[in-house]
Each structure stands twice: as C-alpha cells, then as structure tokens.
Amino acid sequence: MAELRHTATTQIAQLHARYTGPSLSSLLTALLRLADPPSPSATGTGHADITKYEWLTNQHRDTSSSIVGHPALLQYMAIADGESTARVKFELTERMLQPCGPPPPKEDD
Numbered sequence: 784m785a786e787l788r789h790t791a792t793t794q795i796a797q798l799h800a801r802y803t804g805p806s807l808s809s810l811l812t813a814l815l816r817l818a819d820p821p822s823p824s825a826t827g828t829g830h831a832d833i834t835k836y837e838w839l840t841n842q843h844r845d846t847s848s849s850i851v852g853h854p855a856l857l858q859y860m861a862i863a864d865g866e867s868t869a870r871v872k873f874e875l876t877e878r879m880l881q882p883c884g885p886p887p888p889k890e891d892d
Contacts, residue, residue: 836887843882847875 794817829838850856851872860875861868
C-alpha cells in the first residue's frame with residue numbers, strides 16, 4: 784500500500800511540476816483523471832464479485848471467438864484436428880454456449 788501512495792504522490796508531484804505554467808483547470812483535469820481511473824469497458828474483464836466459473840467461461844469464450852475470428856488460427860486448429868475449417872468453426876461456436884459445462888448450483892445464504 785505504501786508503494787501505491789508513493790507512486791501516486793510521485794505522479795502528482797510530476798504533474799504539478801509539468802502543469803505549473805499552464806492554467807489551473809488543466810492541472811485539475813489531469814488530477815481528476817489520475818484519481819478516477821476508467822472502469823473496464825470490455826465485457827470479459829470481470830469485477831470484484833466474479834465467480835471462478837464466470838471467469839473461466841469468459842476466458843474460454845474469448846479464446847474460442849479469437850480462434851474463429853482469425854483465419855490463420857482457425858486453419859491451424861483445423862489442420863491439427865484433421866477437420867475442415869467449417870467443422871472447427873461450427874464446433875467452436877457451439878462450444879461457446881456452455882464452454883465449461885453447466886453452471887454450478889448457487890449457494891443460498
């Protein structure tokens with residue numbers, strides 16, 4: 784935690800030294816950007832309460848969609864499996880529905 788404070792303090796000091804010439808509003812804008820990091824906009828990045836199953840499902844779906852979306856990877860998988868590219872694409876797309884099997888039962892508190 785001390786490292787984070789030191790890093791933030793160092794960054795603020797660097798920003799202050801950098802923005803002493805320009806207007807105060809540009810310094811305030813830079814400090815607000817530093818204090819409030821952007822939230823993750825991608826849907827697979829997760830959050831603090833994500834379960835292991837949800838995280839694994841997102842990883843498998845991301846991997847499958849990347850293979851389907853990149854023709855060279857799709858061709859590589861097809862050659863490795865001894866299947867046609869259409870068959871591999873179909874199987875990967877079907878597997879995206881439940882890549883890690885059915886979800887575990889939810890625990891009621």
